Amino acid sequence: MASEIDELRQLFTGQPRPTSWAERRQRMDDICAIDPPPEDVTFTAFDIAGLPAEWSLAPGSDETRVLLYFHGGGYCSGSIRSHRAMVGALGKQAGIRTLAIGYRLAPEYPYPAALDDALAAWRFLRSQGYAPEAIAIGGDSAGGNLTLATLIALREAGEAMPAAAWLVSPWTDLTMSGATLDSKAAVDPLISRDYLNGLAQAFLAGRDARDPAVSPLFADLSRLPPTLVQVGSSEGLLDDAVGIARALGAAEVPVVLEVWPQMIHAWMVWAARLADGRAGLAGAAGWLRAQFALRTG
Template identity: 85%
Template sequence: MTSEIDELRKLFAAQPRPTNWTERRARMDEICAIDPPPDDVAFSPVDIGSLPAEWSQAPGSDAARVLLYFHGGGYCSGSIRSHRAMVGAVGKLAGIRTLAVGYRLAPEHPYPAARDDALAAWRFLRSQGYAPQSIAIGGDSAGGNLTLATLVALRETGEAMPAAAWLVSPWSDLTMSGATLDSKAAVDPLISRDYLAGLAEAFLAGHDARDAAVSPLFADLAGLPPTLVQVGSSEVMLDDAVGIARALGAAEVPVALEIWPRMIHAWMVWSARLADGRAGLDRAATWLRGQLARGIRTD
């Protein structure tokens, strides 16, 4: 009997891999948005200066608490649209509002454009009256990298930390030193070492990949908020997730690491067709709700 994850793998293999940035972006939007978001979640666009963003909220959700979300895509693709179903679903499950951010992409906008946009989104939420303890920050893949980079930047400027961080399949090491980049290559249907190298080159534009600002695995992580790390066992970036969880723990940050058997990169994007995707989102939502339980919005 073919499993759900095997059916998803067939879906990925049904079309040839795109060869340029335009095709890659279109393909990611197509394949990640193949299932619609929950039909009872309301989405509304908002502009943060010139930065596009999108609120989501389900009926009965607490608008005083919010998840600020950064999509994946290797800093070169992905969008609000590609991750709308995932973000809307976790917000609904957690009973909170979400704000998804369409940060600028490389190679047109290399480092530090995405980080600058992420900080602008944080400042926007603060200007809307959200206290730090009423905000969680999360992201998948490059969005997980951006989450960590944002948190470190906030700490370095002396700002109060948000209540929590949620990392899904995070890309924490742009030097690509993890052993699973090779040991999991045969089972990862989405990501390869060569593919990541091209993304890193476009994003870094000559910047040193060993800089902690772009490879948070090497950052001083002390003082960051409680963090949930979720990753699939069939990912070449498994070591990125395990490594950042280890580094967070060594820095005395409360951290929970979940490794989901047979799951692929950012599998919760396809939760509509994966039972483990729905279970993963439910676990994340329960954890986020708990971390935000003491959050208070100040007007």
């Protein structure tokens, strides 16, 4: 009898990987949004000076606390739609509001377009009266990279840090030096070295992949907020996640690293069909609640 994770792998490998950017984006939206979001969560679409954005709020949630979420997709794919179910479920379980944005994608908009959009979303929340300690920032894969880039930019600008950061399967090293890109290649149905190289080239547009601005593994991580890192043991980016947790800890940042056995890249996107996806979200929700309580009482 096939396990839940094996059935999910079959879903990904049943069709050849698309080649054009348009096909890749459509495929990611379709495969990530295969399950609907929670029925009792209200989603409200709007824009921030032309930047697509979406609130989510479940009944009884605290509107004064918010998670700003950046979707994954290698900076070239992904959308508000692709991650709606995951973001809505997290907000519901944490009892907070969420804000997801559709930041600009490469290759049409390489670095630093996504970072500019992320900072615009942060400024929007601040303009709406949210204090830094009432905001958490999170993201998966490239969205984890963008989360760290945003935090570093805020620190460099002298701004107060948010309450917490949540990194799911983060892509932190665009030089692709992690050994697990090769050692996990046979069990990771989503991520491969060649695939990531293509995404990195589109995003970097000639920029050095070792630049800390694009590879936060090599950045000064001091004075960042408490961070939760969640990663699957069966994904190529395992070393990226372990490496950034080690680097955060070395920089005296409070960090929790969770490695989930047999889980694949960004497995919590498919929490509706994975018990460990639901458990991972529940754990993240509890951790975020605790961090908000520490900062805001």
